[in-house]
Amino acid sequence: MKSKILLPILFLLAVLISPSLMAQNDEYYRPDSLRKDQPERKEVPPVERRPQDQKPVLAEKKKLDDFKNKKFIDRVRLGGSFGVSLGTLTNINVSPMAGYELTESLVGGVGATVMYFKSKWAGVDAVYYGGRAFLMYSIIPELHAIGEVEALNVEADTYKKYDARKWITSPMLGLGYSQPIGGRFIKALHLQALYNFNYDNQVDDYxxxxxPNGLFLGQPIVIRLTFL
Structure with missing residues (x-):
C-alpha cells in the first residue's frame, strides 16, 4: 500500500522539477548577449617614464632653486672697462662697474666714467666724467643683449664761451660676445658693440x-671690452 502511494508522489515531484532544470540548462547554454552589447575593455599598459625623459625638467628646476638660494654677495658682479689710445688722439678711459643678477639671465647695474681726452685736430684737452645704468640679458651663454643710458659731462664750444661744459645723454643698445672666466665677482669678459641713438644731437653750437666715445671719432658705434 505504501509503495503504491509513494510512486505517484515521486512521479509528481519529477514532473514539477523537470521544467526548472530545463530552464537552467537553457540559460547555461544561451549566448551571453549582454557581453556583445558592451564594448570590450582593452588593458592599456602603463607608460614607464624613463629618467632621461624627466632630466631636463628636473635640471631646470634644480637650476632655478639654486639661483633662488644664492646669497646676495654671490649675485654681485664687479668689474668695468678701460682703454688707452695715444698719439694724435689721446683717450684714456677708466669705467668701473657694478652689477647684480636680477634673474638667471638678466643683470642690472651702474657704472662711472672718468676720461682724459686730447685731440690736436679738434683742439680739445679736457677731462670728461659721468655715469651709466645698464641691463644685460644673456640670450645664450656666449651671446647677450645690452641696453644702456650714459650721461657724460664734456666740453662744448658755444657762441658765448669757448670750452664750455655740458651734459650729453646717450641711450644705447647693442650685442656682445661673452667669454666666461670663472671669477667670483668677474664672471666673464665681454666684447660689446653698441649703437648711440642720440649721437647726431650731441653737437656744440658750431x-x-x-x-668722445664713437668708433673712429665721429660715428655712433661704440666698441667696448668689459669685465663683469
Whole structure:
C-alpha cells in the first residue's frame, strides 16, 4: 500500500522539477548577449617614464632653486672697462662697474666714467666724467643683449664761451660676445658693440660732435671690452 502511494508522489515531484532544470540548462547554454552589447575593455599598459625623459625638467628646476638660494654677495658682479689710445688722439678711459643678477639671465647695474681726452685736430684737452645704468640679458651663454643710458659731462664750444661744459645723454643698445672666466665677482669678459641713438644731437653750437666715445671719432658705434 505504501509503495503504491509513494510512486505517484515521486512521479509528481519529477514532473514539477523537470521544467526548472530545463530552464537552467537553457540559460547555461544561451549566448551571453549582454557581453556583445558592451564594448570590450582593452588593458592599456602603463607608460614607464624613463629618467632621461624627466632630466631636463628636473635640471631646470634644480637650476632655478639654486639661483633662488644664492646669497646676495654671490649675485654681485664687479668689474668695468678701460682703454688707452695715444698719439694724435689721446683717450684714456677708466669705467668701473657694478652689477647684480636680477634673474638667471638678466643683470642690472651702474657704472662711472672718468676720461682724459686730447685731440690736436679738434683742439680739445679736457677731462670728461659721468655715469651709466645698464641691463644685460644673456640670450645664450656666449651671446647677450645690452641696453644702456650714459650721461657724460664734456666740453662744448658755444657762441658765448669757448670750452664750455655740458651734459650729453646717450641711450644705447647693442650685442656682445661673452667669454666666461670663472671669477667670483668677474664672471666673464665681454666684447660689446653698441649703437648711440642720440649721437647726431650731441653737437656744440658750431655743429661739431662732442661725444668722445664713437668708433673712429665721429660715428655712433661704440666698441667696448668689459669685465663683469
Amino acid at each position: 655743429g661739431n660732435n662732442v661725444n
